[in-house]
Amino acid sequence: MRAIMPDPPVPQPESRPGLQPMAAGAGPRQAWTIDAILQLYELPLLDLLHRTQQVHRAHHDPHAIQLSTLLSVKTGGCPEDCAYCPQSARYETPVQAQALMPLQDVLAAARQARAAGAQRFCMGAAWRSPTARQIEHIAAMVSGVKALGMETCVTLGMLKPGQADTLKTAGLDYYNHNLDTAPEFYDRIISTRSYQDRLDTLERVRDAGLKVCCGGIVGMGESRAMRAGLIAQLASLDPPPESVPINRLVKVPGTPLDDAPELDPLEFVRTIAVARITMPAAVVRLSAGREDLDESSQILCFMAGANSIFYGDKLLTTANPGQDRDWTLLQRLGMHPISSTPPSPSCTP
DSSP states (O other): OOOOOOOOOOOOGGGSTTOOOOOTTSSSOOOOOHHHHHHHHTSOHHHHHHHHHHHHHHHSOTTEEEEEEEEEEEOSOBOOOOTTOTTBTTSOOSOOOOOOOOHHHHHHHHHHHHHTTOSEEEEEEOOSSOOHHHHHHHHHHHHHHHTTTOEEEEEOSOOOTTHHHHHHHHTOOEEEOOOBSOHHHHTTTOSSSOHHHHHHHHHHHHHTTOEEEOOEEEOSSOOHHHHHHHHHHHHHSSSOOSEEEEEEOOOOTTSTTTTOOOOOHHHHHHHHHHHHHHSTTSEEEEOTTGGGSOHHHHHHHHHTTOOEEEOSSEETTEEOOOHHHHHHHHHHHTOEEEOSSOOOGGGOO
16 A cells, blocks of 8 residues: 655646646636645635635536536456556456446447436546557447437547547547646556656647546545645646546545545535636536535535536446435526436436
């Protein structure tokens, strides 16, 4: 297990490899430093919520929520050593490795998600980097889901030159590739790929004309300064991600982070808020970890600017609140989904 060591000094984003920081006066975007983000974190919570609500309402319908369904199309057996991931072949976890799902099964799951009101269908495969043949199979899935009228997203690991273009041609809208954490904390979580590897994949995705879904995980033992470092890195990408999933660590037996210290739910709320303020146009997704997050904390996350959730009873291999539970909560809050098709009668509140 990786030991959690004292935090090193955190450099500002401009000194990090792969970043394209904003030039002074280059458009309306603010160049967010870690110090500025820490000042947001340290605001009294009600003041922070007031500020993030102002930003959120200036850019989004405050009552609308984007619903995405995530399906693991190839589960387990991953050769990487991400300390949070039960799909790593290096750890003894409850997850059993499975082959790539048949196309017809993926499309059946997408139809079910569409009928339940999901707007975006996301497909994840536990690969370090897909082969050309695997990309062909995923491209067929993307084309089939796109034909159903849904937005498409995949997460497949690192992409080689040209692979993002193949996915774009197939109809892919978003590619998910999270930075996971701040660069200075990264090597305590993952050793089998570098931070620059992640930035290189994001560059290939952008060059192909795809939208970027990129966020991270909090609650892995990092400090607040490291959480601010992650947000600074995301906000400094040029352009910033269109979709920003903020995950709360799901501790899975057998993974090195199974005994990570619990993160205060209000610190998670603060992270959602600073993501919203620093990336005002992005869709900020309240992602993994909702199953263990109480309802009041989820409501505070919506107040903090989260306007998307993963919808369905499973996220790849971990539990997620059921659809009926989410519909009930949204109805009580007076929120409505952004949906390409109306949900079937059995799923409406």
